[in-house]
Amino acid sequence: MSRGPARDWIGGNRVELLENGEAFFPRVMAAIEAAQREVLVETFILFDDKVGRQLQAALVAAARRGLRVELTIDGYGSPDLPHAFTAALVDAGVGLRYFDPKPRLLGMRTNLFRRLHRKITVVDGKTAFVGGINFSADHLADFGAEAKQDYTVEIAGPVVAVIRAFALTALHAPAAPRGWERVRDETRASDTEGGADVRFVCRDRRHPTDIEDAYIHAIRAARHRVVIANAYFLPGYRLLHELHRAARRGVSVTLLLQGNPDMPMVANAARGLYPYLLGGGVRIVEYCQRPLHAKLALVDDDWATVGSSNLDPLSLSLNLEANVLVRDRAFCAHVRDRLQWLVDHHCREIDASALPPRTPLRTLSRLVMFHVIRRLPRWAGLWPAHTPRVVAVSPGEEPPQ
Numbered sequence: 462m463s464r465g466p467a468r469d470w471i472g473g474n475r476v477e478l479l480e481n482g483e484a485f486f487p488r489v490m491a492a493i494e495a496a497q498r499e500v501l502v503e504t505f506i507l508f509d510d511k512v513g514r515q516l517q518a519a520l521v522a523a524a525r526r527g528l529r530v531e532l533t534i535d536g537y538g539s540p541d542l543p544h545a546f547t548a549a550l551v552d553a554g555v556g557l558r559y560f561d562p563k564p565r566l567l568g569m570r571t572n573l574f575r576r577l578h579r580k581i582t583v584v585d586g587k588t589a590f591v592g593g594i595n596f597s598a599d600h601l602a603d604f605g606a607e608a609k610q611d612y613t614v615e616i617a618g619p620v621v622a623v624i625r626a627f628a629l630t631a632l633h634a635p636a637a638p639r640g641w642e643r644v645r646d647e648t649r650a651s652d653t654e655g656g657a658d659v660r661f662v663c664r665d666r667r668h669p670t671d672i673e674d675a676y677i678h679a680i681r682a683a684r685h686r687v688v689i690a691n692a693y694f695l696p697g698y699r700l701l702h703e704l705h706r707a708a709r710r711g712v713s714v715t716l717l718l719q720g721n722p723d724m725p726m727v728a729n730a731a732r733g734l735y736p737y738l739l740g741g742g743v744r745i746v747e748y749c750q751r752p753l754h755a756k757l758a759l760v761d762d763d764w765a766t767v768g769s770s771n772l773d774p775l776s777l778s779l780n781l782e783a784n785v786l787v788r789d790r791a792f793c794a795h796v797r798d799r800l801q802w803l804v805d806h807h808c809r810e811i812d813a814s815a816l817p818p819r820t821p822l823r824t825l826s827r828l829v830m831f832h833v834i835r836r837l838p839r840w841a842g843l844w845p846a847h848t849p850r851v852v853a854v855s856p857g858e859e860p861p862q
Contacts, residue, residue, distance in 0.1 A: 474618030720747025
């Protein structure tokens with residue numbers, strides 16, 4: 462099965478899974494330090510901590526070497542960066558942009574929805590990093606019990622040209638970049654780096670369901686195995702039904718979800734789905750070692766996805782997201798092994814017989830909570846629309862709040 466339009470897949474790539482900050486941060490910093498022409502970075506979170514300061518130093522050094530360096534951060538995810546931190550970047554020549562910054566109201570942040578949630582780094586048009594790991598110290602184990610479990614992929618090969626085109630056009634229209642898709646038809650076989658077919662997918666106003674559709678098409682085509690590791694699991698009914706149907710037709714379907722949630726209300730709403738899923742034969746395990754931040758999935762032995770998109774209303778309906786889809790048996794085998802290791806060592810399996818009894822009050826409360834959380838972002842989307850601002854920081858300016 463092609464699991465997607467054939468023209469969207471680009472062959473000849475090398476793809477490597479990077480687990481947690483311990484693997485990702487050294488590789489991305491080394492790529493930036495070795496850059497010769499250009500560094501493009503989009504991230505949801507950038508904090509003034511040891512990781513953020515390491516990225517700052519690497520970008521400042523690259524800009525001072527005369528490279529083009531562009532950094533876009535989200536106004537909600539990266540608030541309160543001190544002026545000294547941003548000034549060092551801008552004064553060195555880094556193009557620094559904030560996506561949709563807004564002032565606080567009574568101390569509360571008001572830019573809750575339509576976040577720039579993508580995490581993309583492209584270096585010299587040759588190497589790309591796409592995934593869920595932010596530039597913050599809470600992706601390192603030494604952060605403590607709240608350190609996140611997450612993944613990014615490092616990519617080399619023809620598809621990097623597509624990701625670079627997307628990142629460049631997003632500098633001017635990050636909510637809905639145009640024209641980057643044409644680069645797919647211009648990639649060259651001579652750029653081959655490996656044997657992986659890769660497809661880059663995003664979610665924005667011009668591609669509102671591309672990521673969700675990719676999941677659904679892959680699940681429909683599954684013959685043996687579906688494994689989804691996702692931090693915030695409140696998908697739409699289409700995806701839920703496809704998982705249920707796949708399990709009923711004999712596919713082994715496993716959901717690896719949060720057991721040590723950083724957002725208990727969302728986890729409780731997701732648990733309201735357990736009776737339906739377990740009743741259809743879906744296996745559910747909860748990762749209990751630390752907060753799960755993964756956005757990773759595997760179908761059979763030849764399809765995987767890694768990226769920034771959760772399977773929740775914000776990611777599937779409002780946020781700007783980016784994933785890569787990978788067809789490569791060696792990569793998929795590694796994903797399978799790493800997820801199985803989590804299941805074997807740090808997960809508890811949910812037993813349908815151990816679920817709390819279904820009382821009318823419990824059923825009603827979970828139903829109400831699920832629908833409120835599921836539909837709130839869509840309701841918010843009915844509020845008066847606005848065009849998200851992208852604010853460039855000039856030398857001497859305070860970072861926008």
